[in-house]
Amino acid sequence: MTAPQLFTGRDLLCLRGGRLVFQDLDFQLAAGGCLTLVGPNGSGKSTLLRLMAGLLKPLRGTIAWDGVALGQDPEAHRARLHYVGHLDAVKASFTCREMLAFWAGLRGGGGVDAALAAFAIDTIADVPGRFLSAGQRRRLSLARLVAAPAPLWLLDEPTVGLDRASVALLEGAIARHRAGGGRVVLSTHIDLATPDGDILDLAAFAPLEDDEAEAEDAA
């Protein structure tokens, strides 16, 4: 029997702006898994998601996919993930359908109609980005997860701006992704249904005052 492929972080320590954000942090995520990052403002949830995406590097520790450190094959890692951050990269002049077709084209996916349906934006498929409400823009940003499948979803506060019905649509999309072996890491300040998922509380990895002073000296 072969060992399951794991997405792992070991002994992570991260500085931002010369300040220690978290230390001694480990995580592990198997196929079909979901990891929910919680913790107070500034505890490092967005920072950890950016490390997982390969957009930032830890000062110490290693993040690896199936035992291969992200730095060894950054292109392969970029190709396997979708990162949805706080900003919705929606073009003002593109309709929802055009935007999804553009994203799908970039990633070799073709599920535009499925993506429109998954986030109930089929009724506004031909509305240009400039006319979308905040919640509609967010739904469009999330729909690209479905338009161009990728094994790893990294979602930074994906529910911001969503109404209750849209939160339920997101929960459904995450459940289907996981059922197909996909992995999800998300940060949230609200309860999101992620059955059998794991929770990582960033508050548990906050530096002690002495550690902070040391990090500032070292930076």
Ligand SMILES: Nc1ncnc2c1ncn2[C@@H]1O[C@H](COP(=O)(O)OP(=O)(O)OP(=O)(O)O)[C@@H](O)[C@H]1O
């Ligand atoms: N670009 C940056 N330069 C310097 N420091 C930063 C930068 N971005 C974030 N930080 C700092 O890193 C720490 C962690 O921020 P981060 O955004 O990861 O927290 P968070 O847990 O996602 O917070 P929130 O719940 O408010 O979204 C904070 O102290 C923040 O001030």
